[in-house]
Every structure is written in structure tokens, then in C-alpha cells.
Amino acid sequence: MHPLPFSLQLLNACAALLLLLSFAMLSQRRTVNLVNLLAVQGSLLVIATLIVAWRTGQPHLYVSALLTLALKVFALPMLLHRLIRRLNVWWDTEPVINPSGTMLIGLLVVVFSFGLAQPISAVADTAIRSTLGIAIAVILLSFLAMITRRKAMSQVVAFLSMENGLFFGAMSATYGMPMVVELGVALDVLVAMLVLGVFFFQIREQFDSLDLYHLESLKERD
Amino acid sequence: MAVSFSSLQVCLALLAAWLVVGFAGLLRPRSIRFAGRTLFPLGALCGAALATVAGLSLGAAPESRVLELGLPGLPMHMRLDALSAVFLVLLGAASTAISVFSAGYFRKGEGTLPGLLCLEYHVFLAAMGFVLLADDAYSFMVAWESMALSSYFLVTTQHRIEEIRRAGFLYLLVAHVGALSILLGFGVLQGGSWQFTFDAMRAAHLDATWASIAFGLALFGFGAKAGLVPLHVWLPEAHPAAPSPVSALMSGVMLKTAVYGFLRVTFDLIGLQLWWWGLVALGVGLFTAFYGVIFAAVQTDMKRLLAWSSIENLGIAFAGIGLAIIFRGSGLGHLAVLALVATLYHCLNHAMMKSLLFLGTGSVLHATGERNLGRLGGLIHRMPWVAWMTLIGALAIAGLPPLNGFVSEWLLLQAFLFAGDVPHPFASMLLPAGAAIVALCAALAGYVMVKFYGVVFLGQPREASLSTARDAGFAERVGLGLLALGCVLLGLFPALIVPVLDGAVAGLLHVPTSRWGGPWWLLAPERARHATYGPPALCLLLVVAVVLSIYGLRLVYHRTVRRGPAWDCGHARSDARMQDTAEGFGQPIRHMFEPFFEMTRKLPSPSDPTPTYAVTVGDRAWKLLYLPIATAVHAVANAVAWLQQGRISTYLMYSFATLILLLAFVL
Incomplete structure (x- = not known):
């Protein structure tokens, strides 16, 4: 078996780092660190996109990389940092399931994801042999993070990281989505962020806290 | 050069004219004069023309037409045969008189604006016409539901009154349950051809069991519209709630569309009758x-x-x-x-x-x-x-x-x-x-x-x-x-x-x-x-x-009549309170058929200084049929409400589990 080209090795390294970051986010309890991790995840995505763009020579992927850089590395983390300062939510409370339990479940999820990607990887181009499994794993791990968090802020970060996973999957599997779709998704994420920001203020005003535990009182039946 | 139109074309044009008259009401929605003096008489003219055209077409052979309207690939089939014509005459004739009456009936402050009322009224009329002309299940159901919806808005003209809103809801509920049954009936009638034109249904051969099921669904569905016991409960609620011309239209014409639909399905679409x-x-x-x-x-x-x-x-x-x-x-x-x-x-x-x-x-x-x-x-x-x-x-x-x-x-x-x-x-x-x-x-x-x-x-x-x-x-x-x-x-x-x-x-x-x-x-x-x-x-x-x-x-007799104030046969001091009342007049019937009524009496005690007597007559159908159904629905809803835990993580968990489960199928 001859060795992989250098670009693909780099791409695989990016994917591995992404997976590692996902686990880091799963266990991280400081909100500020979570946002920083999100920014790092974003920059890894930029690098991955640049690699694919260089390899395939598709010009629109460069635009996509630029967009990701602006939005996911700078704009969103800045917005989140400002929110954290203004809402004064530095820490998440104890998660629903304890961190070590969450990590174990996360391991199972990764195994499941690789199993899921197996039949696709078998027929696919070498570039995505392992990246697709990792993309699915990132999506599911972010989902898991959303479930285990109690504070709305951490859930939003997990949500954004899920979107990153989707982006990574799309990029590595099909060399990026069409430009229109990508622009649409970018806009969606930005709008969702703004709407969620408004929600934060509303929730805090209503309950004097961003702890979602308080929302339980809204259900109809006891 | 003489241009001749077929009866069906003229009928369709008149129904369209009704729609136009209705939408014209929106031009001046607040003007009672405009609606009353101009639009309702125009609607009445359309009605009279419709009755005439349909009446003249009675002896003619059936004609049909395909209108390229609605969803792509689903044209609306229209057909005018003698049965439709009879009911179109009924619709046209009754609506003429009712529209003339309505021209002078609606006053200020009746809830819905006159222009809107005019729109709902004429859409209702046109929808009933399309029900009678429809020749495929799709256009029939569209017309049938438009009819139900427009009449619902007419019933709730005075929607500020709680009781009227409730009556309207009950009507809508029964109408939809009935429509569902009719829809299922058409599903059975297509007989495996998956063609929903009435022609295909006529050609389909159902065996006795499926034909009986189709008949049962039609009886239930059209019976709900016609008010057959025990699906009659909406009628005594909706009619008092609606303005009188609307009650007249609903009772006089709309209930007949149920008869029409039942006849159409039973004698025309189902091939055999047991x-x-x-x-x-x-x-x-x-x-x-x-x-x-x-x-x-x-x-x-x-x-x-x-x-x-x-x-x-x-x-x-x-x-x-x-x-x-x-x-x-x-x-x-x-x-x-x-x-x-x-x-x-x-x-x-x-x-x-x-x-x-x-x-x-x-x-x-x-x-x-x-x-x-x-x-x-x-x-x-x-x-x-x-x-x-x-x-x-x-x-x-x-x-x-x-x-x-x-x-x-x-x-x-x-x-x-x-x-x-x-x-x-x-x-x-x-x-x-x-x-x-x-x-x-x-x-x-x-x-x-x-x-x-x-x-x-x-x-x-x-x-x-x-x-x-x-x-x-x-x-x-x-x-x-x-x-x-x-x-x-x-x-x-x-x-x-x-x-x-x-x-x-x-x-x-x-x-x-x-x-x-x-x-x-x-x-x-x-x-x-x-x-x-x-x-x-x-x-x-x-x-x-x-x-x-x-x-x-x-x-x-009159030659020999004597005039004199004798005892007057007790009429000397009669006043309005001594007349037979509605309750009194109905009392023998209430007595004779007592088992059918749900009666609550309030009898005064002998020592009561201000005795009052009251009796209310209710419908047993509520207690025997509708309340148990309502209770059961409530119980099921309560059981399902367990899912609502109020925690976002639980809801996310549901999504996660579903996702994993579905992905596991791919695995």
C-alpha cells in the first residue's frame, strides 16, 4: 500500500483534531472555553477547506473558506463572547449526566458513526475514507453535548458545532455544497444566532436565569 | 354568426359570476347599501338564470368537460346530468328568493362586515353548485370543503358571542368527520385503479364486501351533513346561531347536497346495490x-x-x-x-x-x-x-x-x-x-x-x-x-x-x-x-x-246572533298570560315520549314562599355517545402528555434517539 499524498494526510489530521475538539467540548464546563474551542474548530474547518480547494482546484471553495473564516472564526465567537459578558454566564452548572459517563457514551457514538460510514467509505474516493465517519461523529457528539447541557448558552455552542460537523461532512464527501446553498446556510446560522440572542434576554428576563431548568414549569401537566 | 353555448358552460359561467359578485363585496366592505342594493340582487339574478338553464337542460343528454384548473396534472372534471340538474334547479330557485330577501335583511352591527358577509355567502352558493357539478373525487372534495368552510364563517357571523363560536366549532367538527368518511369512501370506490374520476369509479368492479363498506362510509359521511341521528347534534346549535338567510340556505339547500351526494354514490358510483x-x-x-x-x-x-x-x-x-x-x-x-x-x-x-x-x-x-x-x-x-x-x-x-x-x-x-x-x-x-x-x-x-x-x-x-x-x-x-x-x-x-x-x-x-x-x-x-x-x-x-x-x-247563523255580556265563557278577564305557551303545548308530547328525552325538572317544595317550576329538555345523544367519546379522547391525550416533560434535554433526547434509530436501519 503506497502512502497517502501529503494533502490527504493533512486533511486526515484535521479530521482527527476535529474529533478531539468535539470530545473537549463535551467535557468542557467553562462557557468561555467552549466558545474558544468553537473558534478553533472553525479555523480547522478553514484549513480543511483550503486543502480540499488546493487539491481539487475549485475556485468557489476558496470563497467558502473565506466565508467560514469571517463567520465562524471571528464573527460568531465574538458575538458569543459579548453575550457571555453581558449575560454574565461564565460557567455551566453540573451537566445532566456526569462528564465521564458522557465521554463513554461519546465513544459508543463514535463507533456507531464509523460503522455507519463504512459502506460509503468502501466505495468512495480515498479522500473521504475516514473523514465521513468523523463528520458524522462530530454531528452526533454535538447533539449529545446539547442534550447534556443545562444552560442555554452551552446548548447554542453545541448547536453551532453540529453545524460545523455538517459542513465538514459535506465538504469532504462532495467537495463542498453549491455556492448558493453555502451562502444560504451561512446566513441561516447568523440569523439563528441573532434570534437566539434575543431569546436569551427574554428567558433571563422571565426567569432571572439562563438555566433551562426553569423552563420546566411551562409544561402543562405535573 | 351564432355562438352557442352548452348548458354546462353556462352553468359554470354562472357559478363563476357568483364568485365575482362575492369578491366585488370586498370593494366596499363597510357599505350595507352597496351589498344590499347591488350585489345581493345580482346574486339573485344569477340564481334565477341558473335555475332556468338547469331546468332547460333536464331532458338533454349528460355532458361533461375538463377544466384545467387547480393542481398541475389534476384537472377538474365537470359533468351535468339530469340528477345534477334537478338539484341545480333547487339551488338556483331557493337561492334566488333567499338572495332577494337578504338584500333587505342584513343590518348594521351584525358582526362580520357586510362586504365580507357577501363574499362568504356567494362563495357558499358557488361551492354548492360545484359540488353538484363535480365529476371527480378531487373537485368534489374541494367543493365540499369550501362549502363547509364558507358556511362555518357564515354561522359565526356574530363571532363575539361565545355560544355562537361553540356552535360553529361543533358544526365544523361534525362536517370534517363526515368529510373524512366521504374521502375514505372515494378511496374504496376507486377499486384499485387509483383513478379518482367518477367515470373510473363507475367502471370499477367492487365485490359485495367492499361495496358495503363504501356504502357505509357514504351513509356516515353524507348522514353527518344531512343530520341523521346520532350525527344530528350540530343542527339545533348551528341554526339558531346563524343569521336567518344563512339558516335558510343551510337547511333548504345545503342539506340537500348531502342527499345528492348519497344518491350519486349509492346509485351511480357503486355498481351494485344490495x-x-x-x-x-x-x-x-x-x-x-x-x-x-x-x-x-x-x-x-x-x-x-x-x-x-x-x-x-x-x-x-x-x-x-x-x-x-x-x-x-x-x-x-x-x-x-x-x-x-x-x-x-x-x-x-x-x-x-x-x-x-x-x-x-x-x-x-x-x-x-x-x-x-x-x-x-x-x-x-x-x-x-x-x-x-x-x-x-x-x-x-x-x-x-x-x-x-x-x-x-x-x-x-x-x-x-x-x-x-x-x-x-x-x-x-x-x-x-x-x-x-x-x-x-x-x-x-x-x-x-x-x-x-x-x-x-x-x-x-x-x-x-x-x-x-x-x-x-x-x-x-x-x-x-x-x-x-x-x-x-x-x-x-x-x-x-x-x-x-x-x-x-x-x-x-x-x-x-x-x-x-x-x-x-x-x-x-x-x-x-x-x-x-x-x-x-x-x-x-x-x-x-x-x-x-x-x-x-x-x-x-249571523242573522240570529245575540250580542250580550253574559259570563263570556270565561273570556271576560283573559290576558296574555292565560294563553297556551310553547312549553304547555308541547307537554303532552314530552309526556308520551318521555324515554327519548333527557329531562331535568325543578319542582318547588310545598313550603316554598316563592315557588318556581322549571323543566329543561336535553338530547340523550350527548350523554350516550358524545360524552364517552370526549372522555376517551381526553384520557388518550392525557396519556400522551406524559411525553411532555418540560425539559429541553429530554426533547433533544427524543430527536437523538430517533436519529440513531433511523440511522441504525441504514447500518
């Missing part, structure tokens, strides 16, 4: 008729009373259809024709007389602001025009000759009396007993009308405010007059109308037309030796008898 289906329809119909009429007898709200009376009449119509199915399933095609002619005639009659009565109550309501029979009375002196027109309607619905109600009941009784020919031993013995129930219902209907008319128009006013009541305006009088004229004409010249209906029905059943012997003034069913009926002659006889007796009385 005779026992007829027993089911007949049983339900007769029970509905009986149930409706005894409840009508104990009502104290005049529109509610009329609503129950509509239930009775639709029950009779379905009994007629049931009888026709029995005859048809037993191979007695000519008798089936007789029963169906009676049914169609009854529908025409009911459209005229029930619309007339509802419009009459509308005039009374506007003049007095009162629907409660206990606060009315003596209006014949204050509102003579309304009183006399309503009298014609009341006599007609009571089934008295020479008016129209008698004709259809007579025809139906004739059909029942031939039931001895049915080749099933028990059926042939028991079916004539159905005639007895029809006769009982007719008699009770007479009782109901005596109560309705007597309490509202005769006697003395029960409230002081009634003395200021004024007669209806010009447009209202014309509307009432047209309907009364319809009642009289249908009563006097059945011999001209029945052969036309016969042609329509014979085409539907694929049997040769029957012979209706006799000249224009004599109605003679096939076996004329049994019975004939000549309304003009009877009418002449009645007039002569009345004139003679008045003259004779004057001659013999």
Missing part, C-alpha cells in the same frame, strides 16, 4: 324522522324548532332512498323510481318551505329581537305579510293539501304501500309498517306547526314591546312571496313536475321511464287503480266548500 343496505338507510331515516319531530315539538326557540324539523324532513328523505334501494336490490326498478321521485320531490318541497319558514323567523327576529317562543305572540296583526306567507309555509310543511308537502308524502306513502311486492318474506310484511311511521311523523309535524304558528302569530302579544313590531321591508316581502309561490305551484301542478323527475331518476337507475297517466291536473302513479290525486280539483273543491260555508254561516 337490498339490505336499504333496510339500514330506511331504519336510520325513519328513526331520525321520528326523533326529529318529537324534539321539534318540545322546543321553545323558534329557530331550534325549525332545525329539529329539518332533521325530521331529511330523515324522511333518507327513508325514501332506503326504500328505493330495497326495491332496486330486489329487482323492482319501477317501484324504486317511484320512491326516488318521492324523495326528490320532498327535497324540492323542503327547500321551498323550510327556507320560507326560516326567512319568516328572520323577519320576526328583526322586528322583535326575540327568538324565544315564550315572549312572542299576536304578531299577525302587526306583521300581516310575514304572517300570511309563513302560514303558507307552515301548512305546506304540515303536509296539508293542496300545498306541496302533501304531494311528496302522498307519493312516499304510495311507494311504501307497494312494498308488499318485495320478495323477502319478513321485509314485505314489515315495510308497510314504515308507512305508519311516516304518517305518524306527518301528523306530529302538523302538531309542531300548529304550535309554531299559533304561539308566534296568533293570540295576544306576550310582551308589551311586541306592539311596536313592524312588518318586513319590500325586499324581504318579495323573497317570502317567491318562496310561498313556489310552495303553491309545487302543490298545484305536481303532474307537470313529476314526469320530469321521473326522467331524471330513470336515467340514474337505468330503467325505462314510468307511465304517469292522466292529464296535467291529475297525478296518477303507475297503478292508477290504487289512487290518484288531482290537486287543482281538490283546491277548487276546498275553495268552494269554504266559500259556501262562510256564506251559509252568514245566512243561517
Whole structure:
């Protein structure tokens, strides 16, 4: 078996780092660190996109990389940092399931994801042999993070990281989505962020806290 | 160069014109003058034209057309045959009079804006027309649902009143349950071809089981619209809630679309008819008729009373259809024709007389602001025009000759009396007993009308405010007059109308037309030796008898009359409170048929210084059927509510689990 080209090795390294970051986010309890991790995840995505763009020579992927850089590395983390300062939510409370339990479940999820990607990887181009499994794993791990968090802020970060996973999957599997779709998704994420920001203020005003535990009182039946 | 249009094209154009008139109402939504003086008369003109065109097309061959409207690849099929034409005549004629009446009826402050009301009203009319013309399941359901929705908005015209909103919701609920059943029925009828045109359904061959299921679904679905027991509960609620012209349209015309749909499905779309289906329809119909009429007898709200009376009449119509199915399933095609002619005639009659009565109550309501029979009375002196027109309607619905109600009941009784020919031993013995129930219902209907008319128009006013009541305006009088004229004409010249209906029905059943012997003034069913009926002659006889007796009385009695204040037979001190009330008049019926009523009485104790007596009559259907269903639904909903834990992580968990599960299928 001859060795992989250098670009693909780099791409695989990016994917591995992404997976590692996902686990880091799963266990991280400081909100500020979570946002920083999100920014790092974003920059890894930029690098991955640049690699694919260089390899395939598709010009629109460069635009996509630029967009990701602006939005996911700078704009969103800045917005989140400002929110954290203004809402004064530095820490998440104890998660629903304890961190070590969450990590174990996360391991199972990764195994499941690789199993899921197996039949696709078998027929696919070498570039995505392992990246697709990792993309699915990132999506599911972010989902898991959303479930285990109690504070709305951490859930939003997990949500954004899920979107990153989707982006990574799309990029590595099909060399990026069409430009229109990508622009649409970018806009969606930005709008969702703004709407969620408004929600934060509303929730805090209503309950004097961003702890979602308080929302339980809204259900109809006891 | 002469351009000729087919009848179907003209009908469709007129329905479109109704829509245009309706949308024109939005131009000046707040103007009652614009809607009343311009739009409603225009709508009435369209109605009259529709009745004429449909009437002229009655003898012609069916024609059909495909309209490239609606969803791509799903064109709307339209078809005009004799059955549709009969009902289009009914729609056009009744709506003409009701629109004329409406032109003068709607006033300021009736809730919905006049322009919107005009839109809803004309969309309702057009939707009913499209129901009658539809020739595939898709356009039928679209028209059917538009009809239900537009009438829902009409019912809730005064939507600020909680009770009216509830009545509207109940109506909408029953309408949708019924529509669901009809939809399923069409699903069965396509018979595996997955073609939803009516032509494909005619061509599909169903076996006996599936045909029976389709029939059951149609009976349930159309029965919900027609108000068959136990799906009748919306009628007594929706009619008092709706403005009177709307009640008239709903009762007079919309209920007939249910009859039309049931006939269309049973005789046209389902290829075969089993005779026992007829027993089911007949049983339900007769029970509905009986149930409706005894409840009508104990009502104290005049529109509610009329609503129950509509239930009775639709029950009779379905009994007629049931009888026709029995005859048809037993191979007695000519008798089936007789029963169906009676049914169609009854529908025409009911459209005229029930619309007339509802419009009459509308005039009374506007003049007095009162629907409660206990606060009315003596209006014949204050509102003579309304009183006399309503009298014609009341006599007609009571089934008295020479008016129209008698004709259809007579025809139906004739059909029942031939039931001895049915080749099933028990059926042939028991079916004539159905005639007895029809006769009982007719008699009770007479009782109901005596109560309705007597309490509202005769006697003395029960409230002081009634003395200021004024007669209806010009447009209202014309509307009432047209309907009364319809009642009289249908009563006097059945011999001209029945052969036309016969042609329509014979085409539907694929049997040769029957012979209706006799000249224009004599109605003679096939076996004329049994019975004939000549309304003009009877009418002449009645007039002569009345004139003679008045003259004779004057001659013999009045010459020798003594005038003197003796004891006055107790009339010296009679006042309005001593008259028979609506409750009092209905009391014998309440007593005789007690098991059918859910009664709560409030009796005073002997030591009570201020004794009061109260009795309320309820419908047992609520307790026996609807409350258990509601409880069960509630219980299921409560059980499902367990899912709602109120925690976002739980909800995310649901999504996560679903995702994993679905992905595991791919694995």
C-alpha cells in the first residue's frame, strides 16, 4: 500500500483534531472555553477547506473558506463572547449526566458513526475514507453535548458545532455544497444566532436565569 | 354568426359570476347599501338564470368537460346530468328568493362586515353548485370543503358571542368527520385503479364486501351533513346561531347536497346495490324522522324548532332512498323510481318551505329581537305579510293539501304501500309498517306547526314591546312571496313536475321511464287503480266548500246572533298570560315520549314562599355517545402528555434517539 499524498494526510489530521475538539467540548464546563474551542474548530474547518480547494482546484471553495473564516472564526465567537459578558454566564452548572459517563457514551457514538460510514467509505474516493465517519461523529457528539447541557448558552455552542460537523461532512464527501446553498446556510446560522440572542434576554428576563431548568414549569401537566 | 353555448358552460359561467359578485363585496366592505342594493340582487339574478338553464337542460343528454384548473396534472372534471340538474334547479330557485330577501335583511352591527358577509355567502352558493357539478373525487372534495368552510364563517357571523363560536366549532367538527368518511369512501370506490374520476369509479368492479363498506362510509359521511341521528347534534346549535338567510340556505339547500351526494354514490358510483343496505338507510331515516319531530315539538326557540324539523324532513328523505334501494336490490326498478321521485320531490318541497319558514323567523327576529317562543305572540296583526306567507309555509310543511308537502308524502306513502311486492318474506310484511311511521311523523309535524304558528302569530302579544313590531321591508316581502309561490305551484301542478323527475331518476337507475297517466291536473302513479290525486280539483273543491260555508254561516247563523255580556265563557278577564305557551303545548308530547328525552325538572317544595317550576329538555345523544367519546379522547391525550416533560434535554433526547434509530436501519 503506497502512502497517502501529503494533502490527504493533512486533511486526515484535521479530521482527527476535529474529533478531539468535539470530545473537549463535551467535557468542557467553562462557557468561555467552549466558545474558544468553537473558534478553533472553525479555523480547522478553514484549513480543511483550503486543502480540499488546493487539491481539487475549485475556485468557489476558496470563497467558502473565506466565508467560514469571517463567520465562524471571528464573527460568531465574538458575538458569543459579548453575550457571555453581558449575560454574565461564565460557567455551566453540573451537566445532566456526569462528564465521564458522557465521554463513554461519546465513544459508543463514535463507533456507531464509523460503522455507519463504512459502506460509503468502501466505495468512495480515498479522500473521504475516514473523514465521513468523523463528520458524522462530530454531528452526533454535538447533539449529545446539547442534550447534556443545562444552560442555554452551552446548548447554542453545541448547536453551532453540529453545524460545523455538517459542513465538514459535506465538504469532504462532495467537495463542498453549491455556492448558493453555502451562502444560504451561512446566513441561516447568523440569523439563528441573532434570534437566539434575543431569546436569551427574554428567558433571563422571565426567569432571572439562563438555566433551562426553569423552563420546566411551562409544561402543562405535573 | 351564432355562438352557442352548452348548458354546462353556462352553468359554470354562472357559478363563476357568483364568485365575482362575492369578491366585488370586498370593494366596499363597510357599505350595507352597496351589498344590499347591488350585489345581493345580482346574486339573485344569477340564481334565477341558473335555475332556468338547469331546468332547460333536464331532458338533454349528460355532458361533461375538463377544466384545467387547480393542481398541475389534476384537472377538474365537470359533468351535468339530469340528477345534477334537478338539484341545480333547487339551488338556483331557493337561492334566488333567499338572495332577494337578504338584500333587505342584513343590518348594521351584525358582526362580520357586510362586504365580507357577501363574499362568504356567494362563495357558499358557488361551492354548492360545484359540488353538484363535480365529476371527480378531487373537485368534489374541494367543493365540499369550501362549502363547509364558507358556511362555518357564515354561522359565526356574530363571532363575539361565545355560544355562537361553540356552535360553529361543533358544526365544523361534525362536517370534517363526515368529510373524512366521504374521502375514505372515494378511496374504496376507486377499486384499485387509483383513478379518482367518477367515470373510473363507475367502471370499477367492487365485490359485495367492499361495496358495503363504501356504502357505509357514504351513509356516515353524507348522514353527518344531512343530520341523521346520532350525527344530528350540530343542527339545533348551528341554526339558531346563524343569521336567518344563512339558516335558510343551510337547511333548504345545503342539506340537500348531502342527499345528492348519497344518491350519486349509492346509485351511480357503486355498481351494485344490495337490498339490505336499504333496510339500514330506511331504519336510520325513519328513526331520525321520528326523533326529529318529537324534539321539534318540545322546543321553545323558534329557530331550534325549525332545525329539529329539518332533521325530521331529511330523515324522511333518507327513508325514501332506503326504500328505493330495497326495491332496486330486489329487482323492482319501477317501484324504486317511484320512491326516488318521492324523495326528490320532498327535497324540492323542503327547500321551498323550510327556507320560507326560516326567512319568516328572520323577519320576526328583526322586528322583535326575540327568538324565544315564550315572549312572542299576536304578531299577525302587526306583521300581516310575514304572517300570511309563513302560514303558507307552515301548512305546506304540515303536509296539508293542496300545498306541496302533501304531494311528496302522498307519493312516499304510495311507494311504501307497494312494498308488499318485495320478495323477502319478513321485509314485505314489515315495510308497510314504515308507512305508519311516516304518517305518524306527518301528523306530529302538523302538531309542531300548529304550535309554531299559533304561539308566534296568533293570540295576544306576550310582551308589551311586541306592539311596536313592524312588518318586513319590500325586499324581504318579495323573497317570502317567491318562496310561498313556489310552495303553491309545487302543490298545484305536481303532474307537470313529476314526469320530469321521473326522467331524471330513470336515467340514474337505468330503467325505462314510468307511465304517469292522466292529464296535467291529475297525478296518477303507475297503478292508477290504487289512487290518484288531482290537486287543482281538490283546491277548487276546498275553495268552494269554504266559500259556501262562510256564506251559509252568514245566512243561517249571523242573522240570529245575540250580542250580550253574559259570563263570556270565561273570556271576560283573559290576558296574555292565560294563553297556551310553547312549553304547555308541547307537554303532552314530552309526556308520551318521555324515554327519548333527557329531562331535568325543578319542582318547588310545598313550603316554598316563592315557588318556581322549571323543566329543561336535553338530547340523550350527548350523554350516550358524545360524552364517552370526549372522555376517551381526553384520557388518550392525557396519556400522551406524559411525553411532555418540560425539559429541553429530554426533547433533544427524543430527536437523538430517533436519529440513531433511523440511522441504525441504514447500518
